[in-house]
Amino acid sequence: MYTIICVILVSLLIVKFNYVKSLYWSVMFVYKPSNCENVFEQKGEIEDKHVFLAPVKNMLGKRTINESIKYEREGKIEGTFPYQILKLFKGSMATESGERHKQLRSVFLKYLCPTKISNFYETIEKYLQIYIINNGVPERSVLLQRELRNVTFSVICESLLGEPIDEEYTSWMNDFNELTNGIICIPIMLPGFGFYKAEMARRRLQRKVEKYMEERDNYNEFLEEVAQHYTDKESMAKCVLGFIFAGFDTTASLLSSTITMMLQNDYIEKCRNDNEMIKLCIRETLRLHPPAIVVTRRVNEDIEFLNKNIKAGAILNWVPFDNGNMNGISREFFPERYLNERELQEFREWNNTHIQFGFGSRRCLGMNFALKEAEYIIKRIVSVYDIKASKKLELYRCPITHEKNYLPVVLKKCKSISSSSNSCSSDANSI
Ligand code: HEM
Numbered sequence: 001m002y003t004i005i006c007v008i009l010v011s012l013l014i015v016k017f018n019y020v021k022s023l024y025w026s027v028m029f030v031y032k033p034s035n036c037e038n039v040f041e042q043k044g045e046i047e048d049k050h051v052f053l054a055p056v057k058n059m060l061g062k063r064t065i066n067e068s069i070k071y072e073r074e075g076k077i078e079g080t081f082p083y084q085i086l087k088l089f090k091g092s093m094a095t096e097s098g099e100r101h102k103q104l105r106s107v108f109l110k111y112l113c114p115t116k117i118s119n120f121y122e123t124i125e126k127y128l129q130i131y132i133i134n135n136g137v138p139e140r141s142v143l144l145q146r147e148l149r150n151v152t153f154s155v156i157c158e159s160l161l162g163e164p165i166d167e168e169y170t171s172w173m174n175d176f177n178e179l180t181n182g183i184i185c186i187p188i189m190l191p192g193f194g195f196y197k198a199e200m201a202r203r204r205l206q207r208k209v210e211k212y213m214e215e216r217d218n219y220n221e222f223l224e225e226v227a228q229h230y231t232d233k234e235s236m237a238k239c240v241l242g243f244i245f246a247g248f249d250t251t252a253s254l255l256s257s258t259i260t261m262m263l264q265n266d267y268i269e270k271c272r273n274d275n276e277m278i279k280l281c282i283r284e285t286l287r288l289h290p291p292a293i294v295v296t297r298r299v300n301e302d303i304e305f306l307n308k309n310i311k312a313g314a315i316l317n318w319v320p321f322d323n324g325n326m327n328g329i330s331r332e333f334f335p336e337r338y339l340n341e342r343e344l345q346e347f348r349e350w351n352n353t354h355i356q357f358g359f360g361s362r363r364c365l366g367m368n369f370a371l372k373e374a375e376y377i378i379k380r381i382v383s384v385y386d387i388k389a390s391k392k393l394e395l396y397r398c399p400i401t402h403e404k405n406y407l408p409v410v411l412k413k414c415k416s417i418s419s420s421s422n423s424c425s426s427d428a429n430s431i
Contacts, residue, residue, distance in 0.1 A: 036060060036319060046308055055314040057305075065355055067305055068297065068316065072360040077297040077316060079362030084183045084195065088202055091235050092242020093365070101361075104229060108243075108365050111222050117372045120159050124376050127154040133384055138413045141390055145256040145407040148377070149249065155373065156247040160240060161212065162220030172208060175201040180249055202241070209237035243366075251370045253291035254282065255377055256407050261285050262378075263389050263409070265333045272382050272414075275375070280335035282374055287347070288333060289395060290320040290356040292364075320356045385411040 039047050040060045047058040059068070071077045080086070081094045089095065096104055110116075131147045131154075153173060158164050165172055182198020189196050210233045213219075219227060223240075230236040262268050262281055271277045295318040303310050310316075322329070329337065329346055337343040357364035364370075381387070390408040 036321060045306055055311065057308075057310060057314055057316050059316055059318045062349055063306060065318065065359065066349075068318075069360055071303055071305075072297065076301050076303050077299050079358075079360075080296050080298045080315070082183075082294060082296060084185075084187050084198075087187060088179065088182055088198055089238070089242045089245065091238030093239065093246075094242055105361075105365065107225050107229060108222075111225060112365055112369050114368045114372075117368055120155065120369070120373070121376060123158050124151070124155050124373055125380070127151045127158075128377060128380055130154075132381060132411075139410060141408065141410050143406040144259065144387075144409045144411075145252070145405055148255045148259075148407075149252040151377065152252040152255070152373070153244075153248050156244050156251075159369075160222050160243055160247075162223060163216075165212070168208060168212075172205065175205045175208075176245070176248065177201075179205065179245065205241055206234070206237045209240050210234065213237070246364075247366045247369065250291045251373055253289075254285065254370065254374050256405060257289040257291070257395060258282050258285040258374065258378060259381075259387070259409075260393050260395050260407060261288070261333050263387060264393060267335070268382055268387050271378065275379060277335065278375055278378050278382075280338050282371065282378070283338060284333055284335040286354065286356045287322045288331070292320065292356065292358075294318065295320055295355065295358045318355065320358075381411075384414060386414055387411060 039058070045059065045061040045064050047060065049056040049058060059065075068077060072079075078097070081089075085094055093101070093104060093108070128151055131150045132142075132144075150173075153176065154164065154169070157172070178201035179198050182195050182201070185194035185198070187195045189199065213223065213233060213236060216223075223236075226236050226239050230239055258281055261284070262271060267277070267281055271281060297316045297318075299310055299312050299314040299316060301312045329343055338347065354367060357367040357370075388410045390410055393407065394404045396402045396404040
């Protein structure tokens with residue numbers, strides 16, 4: 001029996017695990033930046049790996065991004081995601097391709113475009129009030145990361161579905177936690193394994209979304225679009241689940257990393273009444289702690305990439321993390337660097353307007369939504385509270401739900417809060 005299980009596991013490893021090791025390396029790069037630096041110094045901008053049957057290239061540094069944008073336009077490489085995401089989110093945007101993918105992108109981009117974002121401020125404010133602000137207590141200790149996850153989860157659900165999921169909240173959240181864990185575990189579909197649990201959670205969630213939609217007489221704009229482009233409830237639910245997943249922990253991770261960096265580097269006070277500084281802090285945090293740890297592409301035909309021949313079938317795997325040595329700008333948290341024209345230029349070249357959100361034809365559809373939401377939430381929290389870390393903060397990027405990421409803080413109401421600075425509309429207008 002034991003031998004059979006081993007044979008099955010090894011076969012699974014050989015056939016299915018093209019992405020696992022490359023994902024592991026990417027996690028290691030981000031988790032421990034010096035790994036990235038060492039590899040870069042020894043091997044240059046492209047690090048070769050061969051993961052069982054698939055060659056994997058870990059791409060480091062800014063030149064690799066510029067080259068890949070060109071190849072993507074020519075159709076020589078195309079968007080893909082790590083195995084776990086492809087499997088668990090089959091039927092979502094992540095697994096669409098070709099003309100249909102293009103068409104769906106333009107449909108959903110309309111819903112998430114910058115001019116529409118202000119529609120969501122009221123929802124963001126509502127959940128900020130529930131989970132963080134409107135507590136009445138002048139001083140309290142909280143695990144801020146947990147509350148931020150509650151806010152971003154509630155916001156994305158209500159913004160996409162049109163109504164809150166009130167009674168079902170805990171059961172949706174628990175299932176999403178299981179599902180998220182599945183993304184970062186070894187994909188073994190056997191009872192007891194994390195990946196299996198994630199698949200079960202996905203099925204439960206799918207039924208919940210289907211039920212939610214069946215119970216509605218009218219859909220909001222987003223669900224209307226989904227209904228027009230997907231033929232049945234099952235595929236509609238898969239699409240919706242993909243969006244909720246894409247927009248929930250990513251934004252919560254950006255928020256908790258940014259607040260951690262602000263606390264560690266004394267930027268809370270500097271950001272009070274300074275929206276520009278908040279934006280710079282978010283940008284600097286994205287550079288050092290990108291929430292999505294890999295941007296992945298499949299090579300469709302043989303290409304030459306920075307003097308290296310890369311064969312069709314290879315997986316390219318960007319680590320959207322900038323360690324100082326690779327790009328000339330320093331590893332320390334210093335948001336003001338973007339006020340310096342030269343550094344800004346250097347950053348732009350590397351970043352290609354936010355590689356942390358991917359690039360080209362698969363670039364994140366929710367980038368504007370996430371950035372505006374993060375700006376709004378940080379502005380509101382620092383305008384209402386003095387924040388102090390309860391203990392020395394660490395930043396473990398993977399997984400976001402790691403105990404060390406809980407962000408234990410004391411929130412103390414600022415003395416100078418006027419009733420207007422507490423109101424939703426005044427803040428929404430100023431962002
Ligand atoms: C800080 C927050 C976020 C980060 C860092 C992030 C990052 C990413 C990345 C790296 C990709 C892959 C891009 C590529 O392969 O080129 C992606 C795709 C995607 N993201 Fe986001 N994302 C965030 C928030 C959101 C939000 C709020 C939504 C929805 C409201 C969203 C929806 C999507 C969708 C639908 C895709 C798939 C696009 C496609 O396949 O064409 N994301 N995101």
